[in-house]
Amino acid sequence: MKKKSKSPFLHSIKVAFIIIGLIILYAIGFSVTKVNLEETKSEIRQKQLIRIIRALVQPDLFTYDTVDTLIQTKILAPCSENAFTGIAVDPTTSDPYLTLSTYCANPGDAITIEGFNFEVSEQIFVQFIPPNGVKLTLGQANTDENGHFILETKIPKNRKSDQPQTIQVKTSVYAGNLKISGTLKDTWDKIVETLFLALLSTTVGCIFALPLSFFAAKNLMERLKTEFISVSLTLILFPIGFYIGLKIVQIIIRWISTLTISPIFVVIGCILLAVIIFLLLRQLFSNQKIPGEHTSNKFRSILSKSTAAITVVVFCFLLSKVFILAGDSLAKSLGTFAFIGEFIRDMGEILEMILPVGVGIAASFIAVSLGSKISKSILAAPPIWMKKIISVVLSVAAYAGLCLLIINALNFLYEFKNIREINLYTGMIGGLVGLMLGLIFQPNYEIKIGNVIYIITRSVFNILRSIESLVMVIVFVVWVGIGPFAGSLALALHTIAALGKMYSEQVENISEGPLEAIQATGANLVQQVVYAVIPQIIPPYIAFTLYRWDQNVRMSTIIGFAGGGGIGFLLQQNINLLNYRAASVQMIAIAVVVSLMDYLSGYVRNKIV
Amino acid sequence: MLEINELSKIYPGGTQALKAVTFNVPKGQFLAVIGLSGSGKSTLLRCINRLIEPTKGQIIWNGIDLAALPENEMRLYRRKIGMVFQSFNLVLRSTVLTNVLSGRLGYINPAWSFLNRFSKQDYLDAMKQLERVGIADKAFQRADELSGGQQQRVSIARAMMQNPEIMLADEPVASLDPVLAHSIMQYLDKINKELGVTVICSLHFLDLVHRYADRVIALNNGYVVFDGLPSEIDDMKFKEIYGRDAERVG
Numbered sequence: 001m002k003k004k005s006k007s008p009f010l011h012s013i014k015v016a017f018i019i020i021g022l023i024i025l026y027a028i029g030f031s032v033t034k035v036n037l038e039e040t041k042s043e044i045r046q047k048q049l050i051r052i053i054r055a056l057v058q059p060d061l062f063t064y065d066t067v068d069t070l071i072q073t074k075i076l077a078p079c080s081e082n083a084f085t086g087i088a089v090d091p092t093t094s095d096p097y098l099t100l101s102t103y104c105a106n107p108g109d110a111i112t113i114e115g116f117n118f119e120v121s122e123q124i125f126v127q128f129i130p131p132n133g134v135k136l137t138l139g140q141a142n143t144d145e146n147g148h149f150i151l152e153t154k155i156p157k158n159r160k161s162d163q164p165q166t167i168q169v170k171t172s173v174y175a176g177n178l179k180i181s182g183t184l185k186d187t188w189d190k191i192v193e194t195l196f197l198a199l200l201s202t203t204v205g206c207i208f209a210l211p212l213s214f215f216a217a218k219n220l221m222e223r224l225k226t227e228f229i230s231v232s233l234t235l236i237l238f239p240i241g242f243y244i245g246l247k248i249v250q251i252i253i254r255w256i257s258t259l260t261i262s263p264i265f266v267v268i269g270c271i272l273l274a275v276i277i278f279l280l281l282r283q284l285f286s287n288q289k290i291p292g293e294h295t296s297n298k299f300r301s302i303l304s305k306s307t308a309a310i311t312v313v314v315f316c317f318l319l320s321k322v323f324i325l326a327g328d329s330l331a332k333s334l335g336t337f338a339f340i341g342e343f344i345r346d347m348g349e350i351l352e353m354i355l356p357v358g359v360g361i362a363a364s365f366i367a368v369s370l371g372s373k374i375s376k377s378i379l380a381a382p383p384i385w386m387k388k389i390i391s392v393v394l395s396v397a398a399y400a401g402l403c404l405l406i407i408n409a410l411n412f413l414y415e416f417k418n419i420r421e422i423n424l425y426t427g428m429i430g431g432l433v434g435l436m437l438g439l440i441f442q443p444n445y446e447i448k449i450g451n452v453i454y455i456i457t458r459s460v461f462n463i464l465r466s467i468e469s470l471v472m473v474i475v476f477v478v479w480v481g482i483g484p485f486a487g488s489l490a491l492a493l494h495t496i497a498a499l500g501k502m503y504s505e506q507v508e509n510i511s512e513g514p515l516e517a518i519q520a521t522g523a524n525l526v527q528q529v530v531y532a533v534i535p536q537i538i539p540p541y542i543a544f545t546l547y548r549w550d551q552n553v554r555m556s557t558i559i560g561f562a563g564g565g566g567i568g569f570l571l572q573q574n575i576n577l578l579n580y581r582a583a584s585v586q587m588i589a590i591a592v593v594v595s596l597m598d599y600l601s602g603y604v605r606n607k608i609v
Numbered sequence: 610m611l612e613i614n615e616l617s618k619i620y621p622g623g624t625q626a627l628k629a630v631t632f633n634v635p636k637g638q639f640l641a642v643i644g645l646s647g648s649g650k651s652t653l654l655r656c657i658n659r660l661i662e663p664t665k666g667q668i669i670w671n672g673i674d675l676a677a678l679p680e681n682e683m684r685l686y687r688r689k690i691g692m693v694f695q696s697f698n699l700v701l702r703s704t705v706l707t708n709v710l711s712g713r714l715g716y717i718n719p720a721w722s723f724l725n726r727f728s729k730q731d732y733l734d735a736m737k738q739l740e741r742v743g744i745a746d747k748a749f750q751r752a753d754e755l756s757g758g759q760q761q762r763v764s765i766a767r768a769m770m771q772n773p774e775i776m777l778a779d780e781p782v783a784s785l786d787p788v789l790a791h792s793i794m795q796y797l798d799k800i801n802k803e804l805g806v807t808v809i810c811s812l813h814f815l816d817l818v819h820r821y822a823d824r825v826i827a828l829n830n831g832y833v834v835f836d837g838l839p840s841e842i843d844d845m846k847f848k849e850i851y852g853r854d855a856e857r858v859g
Contacts, residue, residue: 446679514698514699516694518711520660520768521768522684522687522714523711524684524714531711532700535701535703536702
């Protein structure tokens, strides 16, 4: 319920103040943005503007083959004893010819050049060619309706010669058919590059944004609650798990690498392992166990699970090797399609690169789930004082460890001099914080850990999103060099943040009903996401991904300005060379592609949603 | 036996939806919950399976206080409590069969369920449940292609997949026409009478209450204002439940 305003007088004063405030606000805006109307009226600027606009509306799309004719006459500069009377012309001819006011002049002297029988209303450039052949433009003139022009100019200085020098006009006559200009061909190449640049960056961004978006969805994350003690255990076990996972991968890779196996063995091993993994998975999940009920033989289950995990790691490593080998041999044998082989090889290398990280993350999640089991058994133990002590000890260790991790990450960036002391102090501060938290919170106090994750993810998204990919590309150009690869990396990073945010908003916008219903069946949080959230968000996710591709196409037109490849590179060059007719072609190409993308994505959206 | 003791719910905004609600439900009873919109019916039903966290009080079922359970254990008890909703709450873009199968999610290994894999037995059960509500032929259609009445039947089939001992029904017929309303109520009645499932159902129409319910509790502004047989609701009681100016329809 809103209160009614006290009196109409007060109300109108309020409105007046708001209006005055707005006027001041916009006045400041004008002065800060340096609005200068005089500048817009300046005649020179207007002329330049018109020139550029005229060039822009005449894109260099098509050309004719041209036949050049050179109309020449000679002049002696400077004058000397060699009497030179010029080249005689027949005034009755219908061919174009040039006459000069004098056929002998000193450098710097004024001279009048006249031309007859040229094309009507044409722009003519008159060139001066000394014997060394370096052309110099004397000036330009426009022919009248009789094909006649007069140009008053000066003989250039520093172009002295005792031989007669040439004054020339080049005219081009269109011949043959219309054909595609070189600019259009270059533009086509670059627009294809741009499209693929945008496609790759969108795909990579989408892959990373998909899982991350759930962490940035408030409606899901606020359900995630964990006991205080479990949070401490997670903080301790996550990095330890990551480290162990990383080490295991390194050991496995080293072990396999020492075997120096032949390519055939790699392939066979890979296939064998795939079969074994399939059988193991079937074994593991064949009897659908009811969650919460304990299996009869825990030790055997753990053993078989860890065997399966190690087998999967070995398999992935071998698979990457198979990809690299197959890619190499394909690249050699495919000829023009060698790029397919290179692609497969790259895929293998990517797999090899991400394997340690992936296993590290998986291991840390396993460690965390172990931690939640441990914390449950701690909470189930009867004496309360013991629970409290364990909880305090764990939280001291956890927060000291967390602070140490953070400070060491900072150390990597800032290269502190006295890292040992700093480590000691941060460890102590973290320990103190942990102690305090441990004393304040009961071991079973439910912390809304989801909200913490939500805030962190959202902040990372917002920070990344606020840095334009145009800025990011500068860093990537340093890393991987100028070109479309740097551009796609920068766009991909920006896309992760942008799509992550848009996706997470879609998750927040889903209708809660189905989620509620699935929750009511006793499904866990991940199952709720898979069954109630994902079906609802598929259409908007596709729509947003297409929209982002479309946006990335637009962005990649700009990213070339900073060295990121794509059509922007060409556009920038042409603008810098004042070649506006070529720049116009690129702008048209961008407009065409962007609008086509829009229609296409609209069509696909309609089909899917 | 389900015992609700002094159950209270205060929403973060300060609205007190339930005020020390206390009642018992014997096993196998068909209990109707009536009251005006906003009287706390939905909150009450959702507190029983903890879709909404009660602020205070106990929900004792088979000797266990559901209100005190941590979320991951509550999940295991929720499996035995089916629920149907006024707005059906089907996942509209999934097939009818997937919607029904999702009733099994609490029972199966999560790893398989991510791949949308269910056991053969679950598929057979799902088809059986669909047959029971008479729409087995729609199993492979998308849920949004179904009419309201059909959707509510799918929703019942989904809840039945949980093999429930209690069925919560939050105004299951409020979005349906009278003919469909009766057919849905008959399904609930059948579940109650034939399978012995306790049904707690919030309703708007008193004739439905008279016809199907064994017992009625009425809520007004978060308080239980009536607890008794449907036949005991006379005009006086009616005014107490719905307010002085209320008039009976139907």
